[in-house]
Amino acid sequence: MMEIDNEASRQIRVRFITKLPPPLKVPNMSIAVPSNLTRMGLSETVNLLLKNGDPDCEDQPFDFLIDGELVRMSLEEFLHAKGISAEKILEIEYIKAVAPWKKEACVHDDWVSALDGSNPSFILTGCYDSLGRIWKSGGLCTHVLEGHSGSITSVCIINSKGVENDSCFHLATASKDRTLRLWKLDAAETVTYPAKLRPFKILKGHALSVLSVSSGPSGDMICSGSWDGSIKLWETKESGVESDLVSVKKRKVNSDSTLYEESQLEGGALSTLVGHTQCVSSVVWPEREIIYSASWDYSVKRWDIESGKNTLNLVSGKALNCIDVGGESSALIAAGGSDPILRIWDPRKPGTLAPVFQFSSHSSWITACKWHAKSWFHLLSASHDGKVMLWDLRTAWPLAVMDSHKDKVLSADWWRGDSVISGGADSELHIFSGITI
Numbered sequence: 251m252m253e254i255d256n257e258a259s260r261q262i263r264v265r266f267i268t269k270l271p272p273p274l275k276v277p278n279m280s281i282a283v284p285s286n287l288t289r290m291g292l293s294e295t296v297n298l299l300l301k302n303g304d305p306d307c308e309d310q311p312f313d314f315l316i317d318g319e320l321v322r323m324s325l326e327e328f329l330h331a332k333g334i335s336a337e338k339i340l341e342i343e344y345i346k347a348v349a350p351w352k353k354e355a356c357v358h359d360d361w362v363s364a365l366d367g368s369n370p371s372f373i374l375t376g377c378y379d380s381l382g383r384i385w386k387s388g389g390l391c392t393h394v395l396e397g398h399s400g401s402i403t404s405v406c407i408i409n410s411k412g413v414e415n416d417s418c419f420h421l422a423t424a425s426k427d428r429t430l431r432l433w434k435l436d437a438a439e440t441v442t443y444p445a446k447l448r449p450f451k452i453l454k455g456h457a458l459s460v461l462s463v464s465s466g467p468s469g470d471m472i473c474s475g476s477w478d479g480s481i482k483l484w485e486t487k488e489s490g491v492e493s494d495l496v497s498v499k500k501r502k503v504n505s506d507s508t509l510y511e512e513s514q515l516e517g518g519a520l521s522t523l524v525g526h527t528q529c530v531s532s533v534v535w536p537e538r539e540i541i542y543s544a545s546w547d548y549s550v551k552r553w554d555i556e557s558g559k560n561t562l563n564l565v566s567g568k569a570l571n572c573i574d575v576g577g578e579s580s581a582l583i584a585a586g587g588s589d590p591i592l593r594i595w596d597p598r599k600p601g602t603l604a605p606v607f608q609f610s611s612h613s614s615w616i617t618a619c620k621w622h623a624k625s626w627f628h629l630l631s632a633s634h635d636g637k638v639m640l641w642d643l644r645t646a647w648p649l650a651v652m653d654s655h656k657d658k659v660l661s662a663d664w665w666r667g668d669s670v671i672s673g674g675a676d677s678e679l680h681i682f683s684g685i686t687i
Contacts, residue, residue, distance in 0.1 A: 259286035262325055264340045266296055273304050280339045285326040289314060292321070296344055311347035313649075316340065320645035348640060348650045351670070351682040355654075356389045362673025364405045364423075367665030371437060374421055375679055376402030382423050383444070384435065385679060390443065393435060397449045400427035404462045408432075408486055409469035420486055422472050424460035429453060430474055432486060448514075453484050455519040464535045471520070473541050475530030481543055481553065482519035523553050525560045531587075532573045536580060544573035544585050550595070564595050564603055576621025576629065577643070582606075584629055586616025592631045592641070609641055611648050618662040618672075628687050630670060632662035638672045640685070652682055 261282040268275055276299040283295060293312045300307045314321045321328050321342075329336050356375075364376035372392070373385040382395030382402055408420040417438035424430050431449035439445075458477035465472050465486075473483050528546040535541050541553045546569040552562035570587035577584075583595045590612040593605040614634035622628040627643045636655045639648040657675035665671045670682040 259284040259326065260336075261285070262329075262336045262340055263338075264325075264342050266299070266342055266344055268344050270344075270346065273307060274300065276300060277303070283325070285329075285336070286324050288324050289321060292325075292342065292344070293347070311349070312344040313347045315343040315345065315644060318644060320642055322645050322647050346686050349684060349686040351650075351652075351684045353652075353654055354387075354389060354681045354683075356385050356391065356679040356681070358383070358673075358677045358679065360401075360677055361660060361675045362677060362679050363401060363403055363660050365661045365663055365671055365673050365679065366405050366407045367663040367669075367671045368407050369419065370666045373665060373671055373679065373681075374405045374407055375673060376405040376423055377677075378402070380425065380427075382421070382433070382447075387681070392441070392443050392445065393447050394444045395421070395423060395431075395433055395447045395449070397431050397452075398423065398425040398427050398429070400425045400459070403460060404474075406463045406465050406472060408465040408472065409467060420469070422463050422465065422486070423449075424463040424474055426459040428456050428459060428476075430460055430463055430472070430484065434488075450488055451515040451517050453517050453519070455482055455522075456480065458529075461529060462532045464533045464541075466535045467538050473533050473535050475533040475543055475545075477529040479524070479526045479528060479530060479545075481523040481526075481530055481533055481541065483521045483523075483555070484517060484519055488515070521555075521558065523558055523560075525551060525553075528569075531569075531571050532585075534573055534575055536575045542573055542575055542583060544570035544587070546570065548587075550583060550585055552597070562597055564597075566593055566605075571616060572618045574619050574621050574629070576623070578626040582621070584619045584621065586619050586631055586633075588615050590614060590616065590633065590635075592616055592619060594643075607643060609639075609646065609648070611639060611651075612637065614658075617658070617660050620663050622664060622668075622687060624667075625687055630662050630664065632659040632672055632674075634658040636674070638662050638670060638682075640670070650685070652680070654680055 262285045263280045265280045266276050292314050297309045358377045360378035366374045375383045378401040380398040384393035402425050404424040406422040419435045421433040430453040432451040456476040460476045462475040526545040530545050532544040539555050543551050550564040551560045554561050568587040568589045570585050573585045586592045592609040594607040596606045612633040616633050618632040620630045632638045638652040640650040642649050655674040659674040662672040668685045668687045673679045
């Protein structure tokens, strides 16, 4: 039943518009609706109009925008809050609402501290047990990455441009053991699951734990942030001359009671960016010549790689744990830290260093944030409150709250377009599929 109470509300003339393709377009006409309609009543109205054109059309939930902002109250309240006149025909755009999702869990032996869902074929996770893992749908662990001597803090599927074939991938992991390691995954290779992988290169140079790793756009370099306050740049190729140090280290490996020699390449950093006064908790490399970093010194910095100089300094007032760049024109900076507020800056706006958005529905520290790859409006956040939230810049309330973790959520990402993945202190990787953006 529609939310109609003629005695309690006045009538407003509206026209529903949409960018959705037929058969989800309603006729281009104005109709009168009660002013007390909320999102549910508006959705029922649109579904009734769609059924008039196609009786077999299935009901589905919609979201609604007025002047580019999502409606999260009654029409009457929204118009009053925004100072919009109801004397003329009101255009209301409708979009598909976030649909219910299905969840599956992949169990680890310790806290799931890091993950990367940038490849649709698999998920890469890092764990406090010092192991990395490759997962496919259905909770199948296909590979275990062995080599670190400390907890893994960050993982990265290196952009595959220049890799010899589509089934071969390079991976990077960062650890509390002060090193990064590079790995080669042949997804087409026939192996007994879970297969063990060893790193082909160990990257040394940080004085303290490495907290974050990110791939450059071309895939030939990665950057890392560390407790030592520095950001370092590294080459990812398997051989060649490094700027600081290259050596081949041989070690004995015991496999099925057989001893054999395994060679590992050690590499030094190409360059170091210095400017933060405390640990660099998160780095992201969205453009070839630009790196962004977040730190416990309360700042977000933008670095010009060629000059090594900091070209932007944003201050949050709190120690920061995570950063990502995306949204409109891939220009918005999102960061979260040691309070419940997800902050978003737009550095294109002159004369202001204040966040343009602040979302505050979490109840504890924010540990991860990630923009949707194809949407200007949507991003994720994860928190110690055990929740993952889906945000839309057009409303101050989360579109969805995923609260299936039984402990702190430490990492989150998108996978296969609109699926959401998260890992936490309950030692589980959760995969939420069926979400529609």
